[in-house]
Amino acid sequence: MPDENHVTLMVLAAPVVAATLSLFIKNIRTLHGLNVMTMVILVVADLVLWATVVREESFTALGNVVFIDSLSIFILSIVVGVGFSCSIYLWSYFDDEAIQQLVQPHRLWTFFPLYHVFLFAMIVATLANSLGVQWVAVEATTLATVFLITFFKSRESLEAGWKYLILCSVGIALALFGTVLTYYSSIRVLGEENAALNLTSLLPVAAQMDGHVLKLAFIFILVGYGTKIGLVPMHTWLPEAYSEAPAPVTAMLAGVLETVAVYVVLRSKSIVDQAVSPGFTGNLLILIGLVSFGTAALFILIQRDYKRLFAYSSIEHMGLAMLGFGIGGPLGTFGGLWHLLNHALAKSLGFFAVGNIFRRYRTRQIHEVQGMAKVQPITAIAFLAGGLALVGMPPFSLFNSELLVITSLAQMTFQFDSFHLGRFLTITVSHEIRSLGIIMIIVLFAVALFGGFIYRLTGMVWGTPPAGVRQGEAWHIGQLPLALSVLALVWMGFSLPTQVEALLQRATDVVIGR
Amino acid sequence: MPTLPVNIGSYLVNLCSALLLLTCFAIVAQRRLMACVDLFALQSGFLAVTATLVAYLTGIHHIYLAAILTIAIKAIILPRILKKIVRQLNVQREVSMYVNIPTGLLICGGLVILAFFITQPIVHLGFLLTQDSLAIALAIVLIGFFIMVSRQKAVTQVIGFLVMENGLFLAATAAAYGMPLMVELGIFFDVLVAGLIVGIYTHQIQETFGSVDTSRMKALKE
Numbered sequence: 001m002p003d004e005n006h007v008t009l010m011v012l013a014a015p016v017v018a019a020t021l022s023l024f025i026k027n028i029r030t031l032h033g034l035n036v037m038t039m040v041i042l043v044v045a046d047l048v049l050w051a052t053v054v055r056e057e058s059f060t061a062l063g064n065v066v067f068i069d070s071l072s073i074f075i076l077s078i079v080v081g082v083g084f085s086c087s088i089y090l091w092s093y094f095d096d097e098a099i100q101q102l103v104q105p106h107r108l109w110t111f112f113p114l115y116h117v118f119l120f121a122m123i124v125a126t127l128a129n130s131l132g133v134q135w136v137a138v139e140a141t142t143l144a145t146v147f148l149i150t151f152f153k154s155r156e157s158l159e160a161g162w163k164y165l166i167l168c169s170v171g172i173a174l175a176l177f178g179t180v181l182t183y184y185s186s187i188r189v190l191g192e193e194n195a196a197l198n199l200t201s202l203l204p205v206a207a208q209m210d211g212h213v214l215k216l217a218f219i220f221i222l223v224g225y226g227t228k229i230g231l232v233p234m235h236t237w238l239p240e241a242y243s244e245a246p247a248p249v250t251a252m253l254a255g256v257l258e259t260v261a262v263y264v265v266l267r268s269k270s271i272v273d274q275a276v277s278p279g280f281t282g283n284l285l286i287l288i289g290l291v292s293f294g295t296a297a298l299f300i301l302i303q304r305d306y307k308r309l310f311a312y313s314s315i316e317h318m319g320l321a322m323l324g325f326g327i328g329g330p331l332g333t334f335g336g337l338w339h340l341l342n343h344a345l346a347k348s349l350g351f352f353a354v355g356n357i358f359r360r361y362r363t364r365q366i367h368e369v370q371g372m373a374k375v376q377p378i379t380a381i382a383f384l385a386g387g388l389a390l391v392g393m394p395p396f397s398l399f400n401s402e403l404l405v406i407t408s409l410a411q412m413t414f415q416f417d418s419f420h421l422g423r424f425l426t427i428t429v430s431h432e433i434r435s436l437g438i439i440m441i442i443v444l445f446a447v448a449l450f451g452g453f454i455y456r457l458t459g460m461v462w463g464t465p466p467a468g469v470r471q472g473e474a475w476h477i478g479q480l481p482l483a484l485s486v487l488a489l490v491w492m493g494f495s496l497p498t499q500v501e502a503l504l505q506r507a508t509d510v511v512i513g514r
Numbered sequence: 515m516p517t518l519p520v521n522i523g524s525y526l527v528n529l530c531s532a533l534l535l536l537t538c539f540a541i542v543a544q545r546r547l548m549a550c551v552d553l554f555a556l557q558s559g560f561l562a563v564t565a566t567l568v569a570y571l572t573g574i575h576h577i578y579l580a581a582i583l584t585i586a587i588k589a590i591i592l593p594r595i596l597k598k599i600v601r602q603l604n605v606q607r608e609v610s611m612y613v614n615i616p617t618g619l620l621i622c623g624g625l626v627i628l629a630f631f632i633t634q635p636i637v638h639l640g641f642l643l644t645q646d647s648l649a650i651a652l653a654i655v656l657i658g659f660f661i662m663v664s665r666q667k668a669v670t671q672v673i674g675f676l677v678m679e680n681g682l683f684l685a686a687t688a689a690a691y692g693m694p695l696m697v698e699l700g701i702f703f704d705v706l707v708a709g710l711i712v713g714i715y716t717h718q719i720q721e722t723f724g725s726v727d728t729s730r731m732k733a734l735k736e
Contacts, residue, residue: 132697139704143711150715155722162719166671169708170662173678176701177655177685181636184648184689188639194694213636 004052008061008068011045011076011123014038019116028098028105031112032091038116039084042123046080049073050503057506060129060200067129067199070506074337075126075263077503078344082255083119085481089352090248092478096359111151118144118252122260130197134264135172135179138228141257142168149245149253160240167237168227175224181217182268185210199267203513206274218272218281221265222288228261230315231322232292239299242311243364247355250307254314255348259340262321269325270513278328285326290438292319297445301452305364306357309456310350313390316449317343317398323442324405325511327412334508335404338496341504342398342489346389349485353383356478357460361469366456371465376473380461382482387457389489391450397492402446409439523571524645527688530564531650534684535626538657538677542618545608547669551596554673558588561680565687568644577692583702584683592676592709599716600669613664622657629653640689647688654681668719672712679705 018038025031050073052059058069068076094111097103121144125137142165150161183197189205190196227234242250269281296316303309317339324336356379361369372380389396465471492500537557544550562584569577600606613621629652637645658678662671683701686693693701 130694130697132693133700136697136700136704140707143704143707146711146715150718153718153722158715158719158722162668162715165711165715166662166675169675170659170678173655173658173675173682176682177652180682180686180689180693183686183693184636185639187690194696197694197697210636210639213639216632216636 004049004059004068005061007045007048007052008066008127011042011049011127012066012120014041014045015116015120015123019113019120022109022112022116026106026109028094028108031108032087032094035087035090035112035115036084039080039087042080043084046073046076050077053506054499054502064195064198064200065129065133066127068127069510070503071263071266071510072126074341074503074507075259076123078259078341079119079122079126079256082252082344082348085348085352085484086248086251086255089251089355089478089481092476093246093248093355093359096478100359107151111148114144114148115249118148122256125260126263129199131179131182131199131202131267132197134267135176138175138225138261138264139169139172141260142172142228145245145249145253145257148249149241151246151249152244154244156240157244160237160244164237164241167234171224171227171234173224174220174227178217178220178222178224178268181213181220182271185213185217199271202271203274206271209271209275211276214272214275215280218268219284221268222284225261225265226288229258229265229318229322230292231288231318232295232315235292235295235315238315239308239311242314242351243305243307247351247358250311251348251351251355254311254351255344258314258318259344262318262325262340266325266511270511274513282326282328285322287326289319289322289324289326290441292316293323293442294319294445297449297452300449303452303456304366306366306369306456306460307351307354307364309366309453310347310354310390313350313453314343314347317347317390320402320405324401324408327405327408328512329408329412330508330512331404331411332408333511334504335401335408337504337507337511339398339401339405341500342389342396342401342492345485345488346386346396346398349382349482349489350386350390352482352485353379353386357383361466366460368466369460370463372461375465375469375471378473378475378479379482382479382486384457384461385486385489387453391453392446395493396489397496398489400493400496406439406442409442410436523567527564527567527571527644528646528650530560530567531647531684531688533560534564534680535650535653535657538654539619539622541673541677542622542657542661543615545615547600547606547608547667548597550670550673551593551600554596554676555589555593557677557680558584558593561684562589564647564684565692568687568691572691574691576695576698577687579695580683580687580692580698580702583699587702587706588676588680591706595709595713596669596672599713603669603716603720605667605669608665608667608670610666611664612666618660618664622660625656625660626653629656641691644688644691648685651681651685651688654678654684657681668712668716672709675708676705 018034022031053070053073060067121137121140125134128134146161146165149164150157186196186202189208190201195201230238272281292315296312299312321336321339324332360376389398392399392402534557537553541550541553562581565577565581630649633649633652637648640648655678658674658681661674665671
């Protein structure tokens, strides 16, 4: 077996090498080839690390800098999996744009280095042992993606990019304050040492840390990384950035970056939960999850732009996942994690399809896109599948994970405790709220969402195509990621593969600290 | 090794932290962009002095490194980049703001009280030397946040962000005698890159919109 140190090094080095090489390669084909090859290396390395985790539970590598357990491998698999399908999609996407002469070939020389740096930052955030390094990496993702979002350099995209840069930097700064507070309480216990922010040192002693400081830290961390996840009310950058960025970038932002940000919050949650009653983080997550879910469902009803429609759907699904983590326990957490995976697949599928539609119709207005079934039959099927999956229809696996989250909600008995913020601000939530009430509200919003989504989707797929749009679509390699995502969603909807289920189970144990 | 008694050291650290806070108020009250940049550089200078004091009094050497980096990046390089932007864009004054200056100052006063109020239950855990700095640090973070939301010029929004960063750095120094070295270096790197990106970005905004007034960005409304 290969040494895990070498494999870990390879995972970290591959994107860096690719980014450096991309700076010098001027041939577009070679750039795409390099990109796909890097992703293949990452996928293989991820599988090797997965096998190691199955054998050893968890391990540190590269001298304590990297800490890998089931949870990080689960997230890493999402990163490289979606990254792989995105790299294939990118090829056809930019070839097409180049043929239509909308993207000058030399612009790709700036695209790929940034893209690889973005990937690298996400991998570091997933594998880092230190909470501080995680923070640095998440901030680096913001910086790397700004110019990817503004890639088309239109007025709107510059505006969206600026909003993204400012809001996410502020959010992330608040998260750093939370991290400083965590460190503040951990050095009480561990002493002043460089390892006092490392997960490997924090997790065993978390129970002895000061609860009040950790509560305050978690609030800052949730607000901070919540901005990156796009939770309401810190979500205002998200619809704009998602609709202005090139489709493959949006697929990565929605499918992967959000997942990584959730991962960082989960790590903090598992530390804070040991020091204070799990009800504290749980209630915060439930509250913010419900607000996000509800707000997004309402905004979906009034969208006229199909990219924004999918962007709001991201907020909604992250809200649902947060709800799952907030309810906690084996069922809720399992549902939440599985939902992250399903959402990453379905949302990247959705944005790939959206990218195809935009390249043909050249409009983002829903009412101007009609008759996709005739114009782009293959994309139409993928688009419809993605849409149905995102509203939680069987046989797609989002149905299963949503059902798990809602079931866990039904089983939950509410034990709200009050928490103090300073001296006289005390927030208490009554014991009387029964889970059934919340389920009613969720189902109501879900129905509204279903209606809003399906009404618009069917309008786009059927009908007569507008004049002047070329009809017919040939099979090409860029459709492969769409097909694979649909296949994976349906497959998991019927039966979750045992290896994935085992990994999810162990990742759940990590989150709830068993 | 430290020769000063702890209480005098503690006074000095508090004095420096208070000066940091004072420069925050000065930035809030300042309309001229160049002066805002200068005030930010001054604030970073005070931050470096605070860090050096803490390093000297505690004998922890890696804080010296952080102080040197603060001087180099936040007091010299970033102000230069920002001044270059201001000169290139030929905007000298912030004419309209979302909140006028007296109201802004009052709000910031409120934010300071809020910061002391939030941190009150946890300061007793801190080191004697830097006990009060944590509240001041949170106040600076909040005021930086306020500057970001209350100003319209891209440059002042960035200064707001950098003020927040200064507050965070003070928090790390005060609460924990600095973060682990690797993390600290990473944070400096991120701040530097953020400064460079903003430099390129404001240029692109200027080219496209003919102004760095972010209130002109109105195309993306619900």
